Amino acid sequence: MSENIGINSMDDAVLKTEEAEYKGQIVQYMKMDDGGNKIVRVISTDPKVYLKKEFQPGKVIKEQIFENK
Numbered sequence: 420m421s422e423n424i425g426i427n428s429m430d431d432a433v434l435k436t437e438e439a440e441y442k443g444q445i446v447q448y449m450k451m452d453d454g455g456n457k458i459v460r461v462i463s464t465d466p467k468v469y470l471k472k473e474f475q476p477g478k479v480i481k482e483q484i485f486e487n488k
Contacts (some may be wrong), residue, residue: 446458446459446474447462452485455479457480458477458479460476
């Protein structure tokens with residue numbers, strides 16, 4: 420039973436993601452209840468982008484700085 424709860428909450432998070440450009444890179448993010456935005460995934464062909472702290476999954480951006488694609 421607890422396995423289904425985990426799967427359902429994961430599916431909900433995936434359904435609520437949006438893509439946008441952030442600092443010149445395409446990211447998927449999830450809007451949070453407190454008004455912030457949490458980066459879920461970076462979409463890039465440049466491997467150096469994945470090493471930058473500002474693009475790490477889980478990073479919370481407080482400002483509304485995303486430009487929707």
